[in-house]
Amino acid sequence: MKKVPLLTLVVMLVSALLAGCGTTPSTSSSATGDVKDPAAITIAWLPNNAGEDFKDTRAAIDQAIEKATGLKVVDKLTTDYAITVEAIASGNAQLAYLGGESYVEAHSKNPKVVPLVVNSGDSGTLKDALYYSRILVKKGNEDQYKSGDGYSIDNIAGKKYSFVSTSSTSGFKVPTSLMVSYFSKQDKWKNLKAEDLLQGGNGKFFSQVLFGGSHQLSLVNLLTGKSDVSSVDDVDVSSYVDLTAGKDNTPGAVYTVKENAADPFSKLAGAQYVVIKSIPVINGPIAVNTSALSKKTVDAMIQVLTSAETTKNEKIFIPKDSKAKGFFNAPQRFLATDDSLYQPIRDLSN
Structure with missing residues (x-):
């Protein structure tokens, strides 16, 4: 993996958004008029988006597509990133809601897999079409990672660490790129590679490595003590927690599991975690x-x-004061885009 400094990584990701503004979808040139439509359109959903809490958002998207195409829409709820990637790449699913890394994997398997739409930022444009990859620790342990007035990832070495999936952008690709870039400057870890972070044990970077399979379960690993540190994004767990201290998605921010949180957090009400990197x-x-x-x-x-x-549609783009749960928030919207938007994610492997 290329050793990309953190500042360069952030610039690459944001620059891609600026470059992507106003692009036209690559689907117009790659789709051909003589392809025969199936009897029904299948949408594959990653484990993060397959929960019961999100059924109304899935159904609303399905209904919009059914109305526009005249074809029935069927949801394929997956339990593993690899299943979702394979489903869209093979054509067993014709649509899939993916993260950047899982999209890059699917496109690599089948170049006919391209972006249909992407949700904007609150500006309604691609300029702020961002979410956050975060490194989290359980509340009460954050002092171990203090550095001056802020936080450092220095002390994650030797800990029990939970990622999401190797196909997750924010739950694996981005944090491991950060770790390789940061720690390879130290003599002890100068030869560190992303694959070295896949397993823990004696002489390894981590004492133990877990994969939650979803962002929700990677957070559960942290809150139940299975991991000391976890990679978890913000959007996939936002409906289960409240920000109770600090600024959203910044080091030092504290989040608390809601009293009425659904599974897998129903028995973790009041549990807290702290962001040390975002x-x-x-x-x-x-x-x-x-x-x-x-x-x-x-x-x-x-x-x-x-x-x-x-x-x-408030079932798709959830108003900020709503108690409904989904994965897109107003005032966002869907925008057409193309494959070039995800080149920075692809570049992390080069």
Whole structure:
């Protein structure tokens, strides 16, 4: 893995957003009119988005696509990132909501898998279409990671660490890139590579490595003491927790599990964690396999998802004062984009 300094990494990710503004979707050139549509469109959802809490958002997206295309839409709820990637790459699913890294993997397996749309930032543009990859510790242990008035990742070495999945952008790709860049400057770890972070044990960087399989379960690993430190994004756990101290997604921010939190946090009400590192990441796309759907259907989906009607749908873009749960928030909207938006994620492996 290329040793990318943190500042360079952040600049790469944000620059890609600026470069991506105003792009037209690559689906228009890669989808062909002579592809025969299936009887139903299958959407594959990553484990983070497959929970019961998010069924209303999934259903609203399904209904919008059904109305625009005249085709039935079926959800494929997966329990593993690899299943989702394989489903869209093989065409067993024609659509999938992916993170940046899982999208890059799917596109590598099948170049006909391209972004359909991506959710904007609060500005309604790609300029702030970001979420956060965070390194978290349990409340009460944060002093171990103090450095002056802030926090440092120096002391994560030797700890029990939980990632999400090797196919997760914010739950693996970005944090491991950061760790390799940071620790390889030290003589002890000068030869550190991302693959060295996959397993723990004697002589390894971590004493133990766990993979939660979802952001929710990586956080559960932390709160139940299975891990000392965890990689967890902000968006996939936001509906289960409240910010109770500090500034959102900045080092020192403290979050508390809600009293009425659903599974897998139903028995963890009041548990707290602290952010010690936070890195912006490009929003992941709803991707389409253009070899499995006609151009007419692809264009119809882009049109309906980027429409004012969808933008105003409060089951898809959840108002900030709503008690409903979903994975997109108002005043965001869907925007058409193309593969180039995810080049910075791809570059992390070069």
